[in-house]
Amino acid sequence: MASGTALIYDEEMTTHKLLWNDPICDIEVPERLSSSYEQLRSYHLLERCVHLPVREGSEEEILLVHSLEHLEVAKSTQTMNEEELKRVSENYDAFFFHPSTYHCARLAVGAALQLVDAVMAGKVRNGMALVRPPGHHSQRNAANGFCLFNNVAIAAEYAKLKYGLQRILIVDWDVHHGQGTQYIFEEDPSVLYFSWHRYEHQEFWPSLKESDYDAVGLGKGKGFNINLPWNKVGMGNSDYLAAFFHVLLPMAFEFDPELVIVSSGYDSGIGDPEGQMNATPEVFAHLTHFLMQLANGKLCVILEGGYHLKSLGESVCMTVRTLLGDPVPQITGEMAPCLSAVESIQNVRAAHKPYWKWLAYEDTSFLQNLSTKSHLLKKANSNPSTEDASQITNNNNTVKVERFLELHMKNILFPVPPIKTATTGSEGSEHFLPEHVQLVKEMDETEIKALVSGFYADLVKEDKTLLSLGRTFVILDKILKKEVCNGIAASPTAALSAAVALRHSVRFGFQRVLCVFVGDMQMIPNTEDGKMLIINICEKEQSRKTGCKHYISLNWKEDAGGNDFFSAVLGFILPVAYSYQPDLTVIAVGPNRSLGISGISLLIALLRGLAESRVFVVIEDTEINLMQSVAKALVGASTPPFGIYVPPTQEKVNKIKALRDQFQQEWKMLQSSVKDGI
Ligand code: Q9C
Ligand code: ZN
Known part of the structure; x- marks a missing residue:
């Protein structure tokens, strides 16, 4: 490359x-x-x-x-x-x-x-x-x-x-x-x-x-x-x-x-x-x-x-x-x-x-x-x-x-550290991670306990999940303090880590945190104050919380081998994200993801255009291949291979159209026709 x-x-x-x-x-x-x-x-x-x-x-x-x-x-x-x-x-x-x-x-x-x-x-x-x-x-x-x-x-x-x-x-x-x-x-x-x-x-x-x-x-x-x-x-x-x-x-x-x-x-x-x-x-x-x-x-x-x-x-x-x-x-x-x-x-x-x-x-x-x-x-x-x-x-x-x-x-013109990416890595990760990615030591248990018991106790009930949160905190902290631009944490409980990360960044003072959650999201934070905007990409229909402009459920299953997700990214996710203007982006990949690696890489590469490229990614730790692609997308080292072009089916186009109609009054960058406008 x-x-x-x-x-x-x-x-x-x-x-x-x-x-x-x-x-x-x-x-x-x-x-x-x-x-x-x-x-x-x-x-x-x-x-x-x-x-x-x-x-x-x-x-x-x-x-x-x-x-x-x-x-x-x-x-x-x-x-x-x-x-x-x-x-x-x-x-x-x-x-x-x-x-x-x-x-x-x-x-x-x-x-x-x-x-x-x-x-x-x-x-x-x-x-x-x-x-x-x-x-x-x-x-x-x-x-x-x-x-x-x-x-x-x-x-x-x-x-x-x-x-x-x-x-x-x-x-x-x-x-x-x-x-x-x-x-x-x-x-x-x-x-x-x-x-x-x-x-x-x-x-x-x-x-x-x-x-x-x-x-x-x-x-x-x-x-x-x-x-x-x-x-x-x-x-x-x-x-x-x-x-x-x-x-x-x-x-x-x-x-x-x-x-x-x-x-x-x-x-x-x-x-x-x-x-x-x-x-x-x-x-x-x-x-x-x-x-x-x-x-x-x-x-x-x-x-x-x-x-x-x-x-x-x-x-x-x-x-x-x-x-x-x-x-x-x-x-x-x-x-x-x-x-x-x-x-x-x-x-x-x-x-x-x-x-x-x-x-x-x-x-x-x-x-x-x-x-x-x-x-x-x-x-x-x-x-x-x-x-x-x-x-x-x-x-x-x-x-x-x-x-x-x-x-x-x-x-x-903020003082820029040329892109730095932090990760705690998992076993052997130093061999596959691209240049510019620095490995970070994990937080020890007492530190995490002190943090969690104060503000996140309602989220974290089990002691054994504490350790995984260490990674989340240590990476996220570096991003919040602008020591690094972006970072990845592998976690056995990505959904929980994402929830904690969201609350932590808002508490730290961020005004608008964009969270794109890929997979089954177990807990949906309260988004009413507008300080978070959640887009949940999942296979199953999420019935609750519809009509709220800060929680959007996008049901999408990428066709096997194909790559039609770009149409959702360009036609919906990016316009919403640019309308929101986040100061931090959190991307979480949880269990039962319905997107392939190239779709996720594309999403990350494009979302790097927002929030001064501050992106925090949490990934379920069983996904080593994904980690590698994500790290590459974060440092901008390579662009995702798209494979054979697959146009979205009529059903999917309709889905995007419906979502666009539903949200274009709130998120105005979605507008691409004037038929409702005049
Ligand atoms: N009434 C480029 O920007 N204006 N060329 C002509 C005649 C010419 C611009 C006006 C503008 C040329 C490369
Ligand atoms: Zn010109």
Whole structure:
């Protein structure tokens, strides 16, 4: 399993710059690169990356995507004077040439290819390339929107050719539609292209009909082009997360890519003059974390846009930190997508229903009324990511955003111990546990007795269960005191240990503890004060306590050999968990679990995105194989193997749908359609 994160940067790419006055192009400045790099230095992230040199992409490589004519025109600009440069530039929509542009663009291509090579050869697990000029607007025969060569598209073609890849996912989180990338792959089923973009019913640049949700690809490529248009400005963290939960991630898991490439524009972040969105830098940590669960972690992030220097720099840092495996910072703001976002999400799901198994049972019968209703949606975004953030962008004041970000980043940048996992281990466990896992000595009996007799005596009646609680306490304590990030305890009585752990963490001062209990839960704690949210995944119907928003019973039995649990995780558990915003996650695997090891690993890997990655896992101690997989998921060392894709049955889809309907008023990140909303 490859480890390490590559970073590719070369100052040379700052020599491409605008030589004349042009208010459209003057935001694409060299400082975008240099100041992001300095920001990485100031967070001490540079020294933790593997630095790779750039190279020029060869002509042959550029011709994988572009026409010879386009290449020749670009080449010819190297020796032009300013006047000539200006004249060639005017042939394109929003592009400028400098004598060094051709060289820089070849370096940008080469940097992307170096990154693909390093990841595919297993030299590193993942990485980021900081490049200029960007690429995603560039087309076979044209420069466009600050882009000369399509770096990401060339990288994907190169990966197909050199490594024989059959499935590549491109995620374009830049705020503009990468129409260039769409044109290049629209008939190609081996490249799944996802883009969200500011659209405003076709009013926003590049104002194309084919940027709408109904452009799903052509010919054999039908279903492999996903456009999620934002019809309002002011989209924030919860809108982006909802797009991942309800559109991108289920498709991506079904597609099962061998490599993921990100067209990583940060003009979708707060403060950007182009995007006018509200998403704060930490959202990019979450997006990155989700994508790291695909393609066995093979993730290449390549810079596109991003024009607010401070916002850009912070967002780049969030991305790189996450690639390095650091804990994921807590997301801020109210967790509820706005109506306009939900409408877009619903539309793209409906458009893709014919092409994706997981959408097969999507109910779209109510959609015909939508167009008549959509005028109702034309009001200002009612759910900005944070109140402060929305006020600031409304004033449209770059300096204010800078000050906001400075404060904001102080609040969310906790001092991080790079992920540490604690376990007491069971016999021989030191041989199979991954790196970064420290073994912890158990508490002695008198200590535990002292603890238990005070507050947990009602739970713990038998003396012989005391010993097993020692493990629970000692690990949990390290998490609560932030000595380690997460931990595992093996226990002969996992259910009891979980109950004690929940009460202990609330007593310690945690305000919201999320508990996902897999198996038969023997005692269900009182959740009325809202300090715990319990999701019990079990085979048997739990009749009691229904209607309580803090205790949810999810009856789920994974099909043998299959792996359909991801649909419940993405469609229900994650949205509920993100709505709740826990400060600690407890995962307990008790007796009679109805999930396989890969399902549990997936759950843990994804829940690591919450509570600053603070996760406490208790496992019934007979499950040694499971312990090993869980330990790997906790340190982020490997992503779970998913096996053959099994779509959920109609019965299971209905189950999720029913639960979603039941809880979406309380847990708003569940919303993926507006039929009940208007
Ligand atoms: N009225 C990238 O972010 N705006 N490119 C043109 C014309 C061009 C953005 C406005 C924006 C290009 C990579
Ligand atoms: Zn952009």
